[in-house]
Amino acid sequence: xxxxxxxxxxxxxxxxxxxxxxxxxxxxxxxxxxxxxxxxxxxxxxxxxxxxxxxxxxxxxxxxxxxxxxxxxxxxxxxxxxxxxxxxxxxxxxxxxxxxxxxxxxxxxxxxxxxxxxxxxxxxxxxxxxxxxxxxxxxxxxxxxxxxxxxxxxxxxxxxxxxxxxxxxxxxxxxxxxxxxxxxxxxxxxxxxxxxxxxxxxxxxxxxxxxxxxxxxxxxxxxxxxxxxxxxxxxxxxxxxxxxxxxxxxxxxxxxxxxxxxxxxxxxxxxxxxxxxxxx
Amino acid sequence: xxxxxxxxxxxxxxxxxxxxxxxxxxxxxxxxxxxxxxxxxxxxxxxxxxxxxxxxxxxxxxxxxxxxxxxxxxxxxxxxxxxxxxxxxxxxxxxxxxxxxxxxxxxxxxxxxxxxxxxxxxxxxxxxxxxxxxxxxxxxxxxxxxxxxxxxxxxxxxxxxxxxxxxxxxxxxxxxxxxxxxxxxxxxxxxxxxxxxxxxxxxxxxxxxxxxxxxxxxxxxxxxxxxxxxxxxxxxxxxxxxxxxxxxxxxxxxxxxxxxxxxxxxxxxxxxxxxxxxxxxxxxxxxxxxxxxxxxxxxxxxxxxxxxxxxxxxxxxx
Numbered sequence: 001x002x003x004x005x006x007x008x009x010x011x012x013x014x015x016x017x018x019x020x021x022x023x024x025x026x027x028x029x030x031x032x033x034x035x036x037x038x039x040x041x042x043x044x045x046x047x048x049x050x051x052x053x054x055x056x057x058x059x060x061x062x063x064x065x066x067x068x069x070x071x072x073x074x075x076x077x078x079x080x081x082x083x084x085x086x087x088x089x090x091x092x093x094x095x096x097x098x099x100x101x102x103x104x105x106x107x108x109x110x111x112x113x114x115x116x117x118x119x120x121x122x123x124x125x126x127x128x129x130x131x132x133x134x135x136x137x138x139x140x141x142x143x144x145x146x147x148x149x150x151x152x153x154x155x156x157x158x159x160x161x162x163x164x165x166x167x168x169x170x171x172x173x174x175x176x177x178x179x180x181x182x183x184x185x186x187x188x189x190x191x192x193x194x195x196x197x198x199x200x201x202x203x204x205x206x207x208x209x210x211x212x213x214x215x216x217x218x219x220x221x222x223x224x225x226x227x228x229x230x231x232x233x234x235x236x237x238x239x240x241x242x243x244x245x246x247x248x249x250x251x252x253x254x255x256x257x258x259x260x261x262x263x264x265x266x267x268x269x270x271x272x273x274x275x276x277x278x279x280x
Numbered sequence: 281x282x283x284x285x286x287x288x289x290x291x292x293x294x295x296x297x298x299x300x301x302x303x304x305x306x307x308x309x310x311x312x313x314x315x316x317x318x319x320x321x322x323x324x325x326x327x328x329x330x331x332x333x334x335x336x337x338x339x340x341x342x343x344x345x346x347x348x349x350x351x352x353x354x355x356x357x358x359x360x361x362x363x364x365x366x367x368x369x370x371x372x373x374x375x376x377x378x379x380x381x382x383x384x385x386x387x388x389x390x391x392x393x394x395x396x397x398x399x400x401x402x403x404x405x406x407x408x409x410x411x412x413x414x415x416x417x418x419x420x421x422x423x424x425x426x427x428x429x430x431x432x433x434x435x436x437x438x439x440x441x442x443x444x445x446x447x448x449x450x451x452x453x454x455x456x457x458x459x460x461x462x463x464x465x466x467x468x469x470x471x472x473x474x475x476x477x478x479x480x481x482x483x484x485x486x487x488x489x490x491x492x493x494x495x496x497x498x499x500x501x502x503x504x505x506x507x508x509x510x511x512x513x514x515x516x517x518x519x520x521x522x523x524x525x526x527x528x529x530x531x532x533x534x535x536x537x538x539x540x541x542x543x544x545x546x547x548x549x550x551x552x553x554x555x556x557x558x559x560x561x562x563x564x565x566x567x568x569x570x571x572x573x574x575x576x577x578x579x580x581x582x583x584x585x586x587x588x589x590x591x592x593x594x595x596x597x598x
Contacts, residue, residue: 119381126373129373130348132345133347133349160342164345
């Protein structure tokens with residue numbers, strides 16, 4: 001079944017989000033490395049997208065008409081692999097091998113390693129360009145798939161993002177590419193406002209995009225924002241989701257220390273308890 | 281001297297000709313330029329197949345990413361710019377978005393204005409590092425054709441593989457070395473002249489200069505073999521080994537620094553198979569403005585220099 005027949009309810013989506021969060025903290029704990037903060041912040045965006053918007057067939061991941069999900073913020077692999085496993089692209093059992101020798105689940109995405117991974121990323125700023133190639137190819141071949149590109153806000157520091165941002169409206173690809181920004185406000189070295197203070201909505205508007213802003217952890221709001229992004233518009237759409245780095249685990253929330261650090265055993269137990277508590 | 285008396289064609293002029301040929305043969309080619317299409321000649325392909333060609337503006341990194349996206353959909357994606365910007369301005373994109381995925385996506389770089397013969401634009405435009413960068417991208421084939429015919433066939437040939445490739449072309453019009461009876465083979469050297477005392481191994485514009493050097497040496501009674509080593513990677517190991525066995529002395533010549541290009545590739549084969557006296561002729565300093573043929577003399581990329589290097593290398597034979 002390539003497409004989702006009926007919209008999945010917000011409460012079901014929230015259940016999926018909790019499972020994804022549990023995977024994330026466990027994967028990073030077992031690997032004792034990885035990026036929990038920017039994985040936890042992206043969960044609602046990813047879940048709403050993969051269950052209610054992305055046209056895909058997990059059993060036939062290379063289906064030519066599929067929508068492409070391109071993870072440009074490649075360090076968010078715990079989120080990405082957990083999402084793909086929960087959506088049925090591969091067995092969740094694979095998640096345990098994350099970042100270990102012999103596992104297909106490298107620290108950053110490697111195209112073709114597991115079904116659903118569309119692009120090799122990890123060096124930031126390259127996803128939107130890659131999506132343009134997909135979209136132009138789709139236009140040339142008369143296919144009507146969409147490319148959904150997820151970027152981080154720290155990633156917007158990269159110049160290539162803006163090389164691509166100017167090209168999307170120029171090539172009139174607004175109905176083929178939808179950008180999403182996980183605006184969690186923290187990057188590798190600290191708070192974005194200290195590292196490089198930027199104003200993403202104004203930047204995107206300046207490049208000719210229609211900006212849709214939402215609370216990135218309000219599942220209904222995220223679902224609604226993605227629906228709005230799908231509507232035809234004379235400008236390309238970008239969803240700027242305001243999120244909290246480390247969302248769902250109190251001691252990781254808004255804590256730059258957990259951008260790329262694993263929890264201890266005690267912290268894992270506490271994190272899982274908090275995530276499960278969220279199940280109620 | 282080195283400037284040809286009857287200029288024929290620049291190797292860059294072969295680019296659109298080869299792309300049109302590929303499309304006519306049924307290859308699903310798309311091509312991108314980064315605001316230098318009048319110089320790379322890519323615009324001529326765009327005029328013929330407007331839906332298969334785009335200019336991305338002055339944005340080489342974006343160009344590489346778009347090409348990778350095309351290739352992920354089964355296209356044979358060509359990108360063109362000056363060799364100083366491609367790969368220099370987008371090396372990380374070539375590595376992450378093209379070279380690493382699935383053992384290499386089907387993206388072909390055709391970089392024009394290679395080396396110092398770009399001329400008057402000066403040091404910033406004179407690529408003498410591109411071959412070192414391109415050969416370091418693991419799945420890439422790397423080719424430096426010597427004339428129009430060789431360039432046309434090389435581009436058509438790499439256009440039919442499923443691997444990424446880097447082809448370097450040049451700005452000035454150079455004399456034809458080959459006619460249409462020539463058959464370019466990827467990974468194979470072409471022996472243009474046989475000899476017993478030394479082998480001159482050259483690529484690109486240095487091939488013609490090596491032939492002139494061999495003529496100078498012949499007048500002194502020195503018999504020089506000349507190999508057109510158009511393919512830097514994969515290097516023709518057998519041709520290098522045969523040259524070492526048969527002539528016992530090697531001179532490499534390239535319009536590139538002597539680190540990381542043709543000379544390094546040849547030296548590695550010799551080190552592994554048969555240590556042999558070798559000299560490296562190249563460009564190991566940044567350039568300046570001048571006419572392209574003046575710059576060849578300024579950098580001492582001349583038949584006289586190659587002949588001197590040959591004599592010096594022969595003297596090191598034991």
